[in-house]
Amino acid sequence: MLVEGVHFLPDVDPGALGHKALAVNLSDLAACGAKPCCFFLALGLPRVDEAWLAAFSDGLLQLADRHRCALAGGDTTRSPAGVTIAITALGKVARDRVVARSGAREGDDLWVSGALGDAALGLAVRRGEIALPEGQAQAAIQRLERPEPRVVLGRSLAGIVSAMIDVSDGLLGDLGHLAAASRVSAVVEWDAVPRSAAVRTLADAAQQRLALTGGDDYELAFAAPPQSAPAVTAAAAAAAVTVTRIGRVGPGDQVRIVDRHGEAMDIPGRPFDHFRA
Amino acid sequence: MLVEGVHFLPDVDPGALGHKALAVNLSDLAACGAKPCCFFLALGLPRVDEAWLAAFSDGLLQLADRHRCALAGGDTTRSPAGVTIAITALGKVARDRVVARSGAREGDDLWVSGALGDAALGLAVRRGEIALPEGQAQAAIQRLERPEPRVVLGRSLAGIVSAMIDVSDGLLGDLGHLAAASRVSAVVEWDAVPRSAAVRTLADAAQQRLALTGGDDYELAFAAPPQSAPAVTAAAAAAAVTVTRIGRVGPGDQVRIVDRHGEAMDIPGRPFDHFRA
Numbered sequence: 216m217l218v219e220g221v222h223f224l225p226d227v228d229p230g231a232l233g234h235k236a237l238a239v240n241l242s243d244l245a246a247c248g249a250k251p252c253c254f255f256l257a258l259g260l261p262r263v264d265e266a267w268l269a270a271f272s273d274g275l276l277q278l279a280d281r282h283r284c285a286l287a288g289g290d291t292t293r294s295p296a297g298v299t300i301a302i303t304a305l306g307k308v309a310r311d312r313v314v315a316r317s318g319a320r321e322g323d324d325l326w327v328s329g330a331l332g333d334a335a336l337g338l339a340v341r342r343g344e345i346a347l348p349e350g351q352a353q354a355a356i357q358r359l360e361r362p363e364p365r366v367v368l369g370r371s372l373a374g375i376v377s378a379m380i381d382v383s384d385g386l387l388g389d390l391g392h393l394a395a396a397s398r399v400s401a402v403v404e405w406d407a408v409p410r411s412a413a414v415r416t417l418a419d420a421a422q423q424r425l426a427l428t429g430g431d432d433y434e435l436a437f438a439a440p441p442q443s444a445p446a447v448t449a450a451a452a453a454a455a456v457t458v459t460r461i462g463r464v465g466p467g468d469q470v471r472i473v474d475r476h477g478e479a480m481d482i483p484g485r486p487f488d489h490f491r492a
Numbered sequence: 493m494l495v496e497g498v499h500f501l502p503d504v505d506p507g508a509l510g511h512k513a514l515a516v517n518l519s520d521l522a523a524c525g526a527k528p529c530c531f532f533l534a535l536g537l538p539r540v541d542e543a544w545l546a547a548f549s550d551g552l553l554q555l556a557d558r559h560r561c562a563l564a565g566g567d568t569t570r571s572p573a574g575v576t577i578a579i580t581a582l583g584k585v586a587r588d589r590v591v592a593r594s595g596a597r598e599g600d601d602l603w604v605s606g607a608l609g610d611a612a613l614g615l616a617v618r619r620g621e622i623a624l625p626e627g628q629a630q631a632a633i634q635r636l637e638r639p640e641p642r643v644v645l646g647r648s649l650a651g652i653v654s655a656m657i658d659v660s661d662g663l664l665g666d667l668g669h670l671a672a673a674s675r676v677s678a679v680v681e682w683d684a685v686p687r688s689a690a691v692r693t694l695a696d697a698a699q700q701r702l703a704l705t706g707g708d709d710y711e712l713a714f715a716a717p718p719q720s721a722p723a724v725t726a727a728a729a730a731a732a733v734t735v736t737r738i739g740r741v742g743p744g745d746q747v748r749i750v751d752r753h754g755e756a757m758d759i760p761g762r763p764f765d766h767f768r769a
Contacts, residue, residue, distance in 0.1 A: 216534040216535070216536050216567050216568075216569045216571070216576070216578060217569075218536055218569060218570065218571045218572075218576070220572060220573075221569065221570050221571065221572065222569070255580045257493035257534070257578035257580070258493070259493050259495055259576065290493050290578075291493075292493045292494075292495060292498065292499070293495070293498050294493070294495045294498065294576070295495075295497060295498065295573075296497075296572075296573030296574065297573065299493070299495070299536065299571070299576050299578075301493060301534035301567075301576075301578030303532045303534070303578075303580035305582075
């Protein structure tokens with residue numbers, strides 16, 4: 216559920232909002248290894264604004280069409296305090312290929328797709344907190360506003376990985392969910408965490424904040440036995456997405472970030488919590 | 493999507509709200525002849541209120557359990573302006589038994605389940621606009637706050653009826669949807685419209701307003717060929733729900749209310765519209 220004033224501002228580009236509202240759901244399906252089938256849209260609007268609705272629908276349906284995910288039903292109603300969007304997306308995955316958060320085992324490698332921190336960088340650019348060359352600024356904002364759910368990658372990894380989650384609230388928070396569900400710990404080597412050239416221009420503390428706790432990247436983080444590494448990289452190549460080994464699964468129940476010497480690092484920030492933000 | 497201040501007031505009984513939020517979805521499934529399977533809940537809350545949430549969940553899950561409809565997923569988020577609820581319920585029905593709004597044919601009988609107007613009467617009682625003896629007042633409020641979706645009846649009628657819709661916005665409005673989808677007219681005999689003893693204590697104009705445009709009754713209105721009448725009444729008996737023949741399907745594209753002499757009646761009020769209310 217996306218709520219105006221909480222998840223987006225009143226002046227958001229309606230096309231980007233439509234795209235993102237569905238993208239976050241497709242990202243969840245990707246993390247299960249599922250192929251999107253259809254979705255249902257509940258839309259609360261403060262007033263009828265046809266231009267806004269046309270742009271919103273355009274962003275939403277273009278992404279839906281690309282993934283052959285049909286709008287199967289829903290509801291429209293009045294929501295005086297602002298736009299509210301609730302999408303339920305359904306996908307299919309063979310029973311023996313369903314990927315859960317709970318399957319990670321001690322000794323597994325930890326991986327992540329793409330690069331982390333760009334969406335949070337885009338937000339900082341939007342807010343005027345960070346200035347970047349125009350090309351990098353636009354790329355970061357694109358990552359924030361038009362995330363590409365890793366649907367093909369997720370399907371390719373089903374049957375190979377032991378646990379998977381999409382990185383929506385920040386790597387630390389989401390690996391925390393995976394570790395808790397699997398009753399294991401996650402040890403992440405900071406140097407291995409993939410970051411774009413734009414993120415790497417920043418100071419270390421800012422890089423860590425953006426890449427580890429920034430959220431909204433919609434990459435996939437997953438665990439796989441070391442012997443599956445060739446299959447993982449082949450699946451990633453087939454999906455035309457980079458994947459990076461960032462650490463390993465251990466005993467215990469925490470998420471730890473370590474430096475190149477294996478020493479624990481103290482990372483600022485904490486996972487995002489809508490009720491405390 | 494149910495929005496605080498639009499569909500319910502802040503002081504609504506949370507158990508009744510939980511019940512009704514799911515009931516309106518199960519009612520839609522019933523109108524398709526479907527058996528409920530599972531549902532997804534997106535819940536926006538202005539704050540964490542555990543007592544409220546416990547009561548809401550209780551009302552929601554008791555109804556879900558009775559229909560063996562599992563909560564399969566969802567989302568909880570912050571919604572500063574008030575509680576917002578979006579439920580997507582999924583059901584199953586054999587392909588050749590799916591009931592649509594669009595199948596009504598000239599010459600069909602029109603039927604409705606139960607009695608109409610009690611939910612609107614309950615609202616008038618709640619607002620202090622109408623006073624009733626305690627027993628009747630409580631029964632009307634129960635119809636408003638804890639509607640029983642006609643799931644068993646809807647499934648029993650699948651394969652028999654030609655078109656069906658649930659009466660959520662008032663009989664006139666919902667028969668209008670059915671008539672428009674079927675490209676036919678609906679002619680309703682006012683005297684035949686089933687009303688409770690409590691509704692019948694009111695003046696004619698008030699009875700008409702409540703029973704024809706009141707909304708929130710969640711009965712089923714349906715069309716069936718005259719020769720199917722015995723099958724309709726048998727299905728209703730099997731579901732332990734009364735059904736009443738209230739009119740017939742004709743040519744054209746309107747909904748008309750006629751008196752005992754077949755003369756058109758002028759009915760006050762119009763179908764509910766969230767954006768004009």
